[in-house]
Amino acid sequence: MALRTVSSDGDAAAPDETGNAVTGGRPDTDLRPAQRILSSAEAVERMTARRKGKRGCYAMFSSYLGGVVTDPEVMTVPLDDHMVHRGHGVFDTCSLLNGRLYRLGIHIDRLLASAAGARLRIPWSRDELIQMVADTAAASGARDGIVRYWLTAGPGGFSFMPAECEEPCFYCVVLDPMSFGSGSFDPMVDGFREATVRETPMKPPLLAQIKSNNYLLNVLTHLEAADGGGTFGIIVDDGGFIAEACVLNVCSISADGVFVTPPFEGILHGTTMRRLLELARGPLCEEGLLCDVQQRPLRAAEARAGAELIMSGGDTHVFPVVEWDGAKIGDGTVGPVAKRLHDLITSETEAGDGSPDDFIEVQYLL
Numbered sequence: 001m002a003l004r005t006v007s008s009d010g011d012a013a014a015p016d017e018t019g020n021a022v023t024g025g026r027p028d029t030d031l032r033p034a035q036r037i038l039s040s041a042e043a044v045e046r047m048t049a050r051r052k053g054k055r056g057c058y059a060m061f062s063s064y065l066g067g068v069v070t071d072p073e074v075m076t077v078p079l080d081d082h083m084v085h086r087g088h089g090v091f092d093t094c095s096l097l098n099g100r101l102y103r104l105g106i107h108i109d110r111l112l113a114s115a116a117g118a119r120l121r122i123p124w125s126r127d128e129l130i131q132m133v134a135d136t137a138a139a140s141g142a143r144d145g146i147v148r149y150w151l152t153a154g155p156g157g158f159s160f161m162p163a164e165c166e167e168p169c170f171y172c173v174v175l176d177p178m179s180f181g182s183g184s185f186d187p188m189v190d191g192f193r194e195a196t197v198r199e200t201p202m203k204p205p206l207l208a209q210i211k212s213n214n215y216l217l218n219v220l221t222h223l224e225a226a227d228g229g230g231t232f233g234i235i236v237d238d239g240g241f242i243a244e245a246c247v248l249n250v251c252s253i254s255a256d257g258v259f260v261t262p263p264f265e266g267i268l269h270g271t272t273m274r275r276l277l278e279l280a281r282g283p284l285c286e287e288g289l290l291c292d293v294q295q296r297p298l299r300a301a302e303a304r305a306g307a308e309l310i311m312s313g314g315d316t317h318v319f320p321v322v323e324w325d326g327a328k329i330g331d332g333t334v335g336p337v338a339k340r341l342h343d344l345i346t347s348e349t350e351a352g353d354g355s356p357d358d359f360i361e362v363q364y365l366l
């Protein structure tokens with residue numbers, strides 16, 4: 001097909017007497033989208049209209065801008081930031097609950113480990129990163145939400161070489177809490193129906209352990225799971241062992257009360273699963289709900305025969321799996337270990353109980 005070219009004088013869109021923008025003598029309505037040259041005011045106006053009523057993002061900090069913005073139309077990342085076009089960026093997420101940042105330190109530690117794995121040059125200390133996240137949360141005014149932050153190679157060009165980047169960047173956003181399922185679905189009552197994921201390749205261990213912006217395989221894992229009636233998908237390796245789910249870790253509870261989760265080698269070092277391991281070894285063993293807690297390779301066949309299967313992530317998500325590939329797990333209902341772990345996590349996050357390091361009080365501006 002022969003391409004029609006943009007008229008040479010079509011570099012500005014001025015309004016005609018009826019108010020329609022005119023480019024190169026042609027009314028705006030006659031132009032194909034890629035023929036319209038928008039002024040920055042028009043671009044912002046269009047972005048404002050498009051972002052109106054979208055799911056909440058309360059605030060964004062950008063080290064590149066040197067400040068926080070709260071208008072969604074200017075919550076942007078430069079296209080030439082190598083995170084955007086090369087995936088050379090890492091991220092992490094923590095929860096904002098009742099005005100407190102929950103376990104931000106452990107998330108920042110993993111962010112820094114991811115940055116080291118991605119060979120990003122980072123000019124900020126751990127404390128400075130924590131401060132920037134806490135300041136963004138304060139500026140957002142939100143008391144509950146998800147806080148996600150990225151360390152990136154930074155803007156500077158479109159090659160693959162980070163040497164061209166001007167400066168590393170830090171971006172942080174405060175988002176509305178996410179809900180899973182629809183309508184009246186309650187994970188702790190209904191449980192999840194999951195599907196095995198075998199076709200989508202597993203990440204090589206290096207990428208699985210760096211929480212990088214290369215989440216294509218995670219998305220494909222979800223899509224394969226959805227094809228099979230699941231949501232997060234349970235990844236089973238060629239040897240028949242469970243790895244993880246697309247954005248969650250997995251553990252199984254045997255019929256005789258043994259908690260088993262796979263080692264973190266080759267999967268993400270989940271912060272929630274690390275907390276569940278502590279709670280399982282502590283209160284759940286003391287209360288007799290569990291008799292042992294093991295971190296070792298877990299065969300899919302063993303988990304299928306178990307009493308409970310639980311996925312965890314995002315600090316507070318303890319997601320029971322009640323059916324896997326169409327077969328019930330245990331009696332097909334949400335089990336006592338999942339319920340107890342969920343109660344413990346919910347009460348500690350709501351009340352702010354636990355080590356002071358695990359809770360940072362946000363200093364709101366007003």
Ligand SMILES: Cc1ncc(COP(=O)(O)O)c(C=O)c1O
Pocket residue numbers: 218244245246247248249267268269270271272273312313314315
């Ligand atoms: C691949 C993968 N596995 C596991 C997890 C769970 O990690 P966490 O408990 O730290 O949220 C995540 C979270 O994003 C993930 O992306």
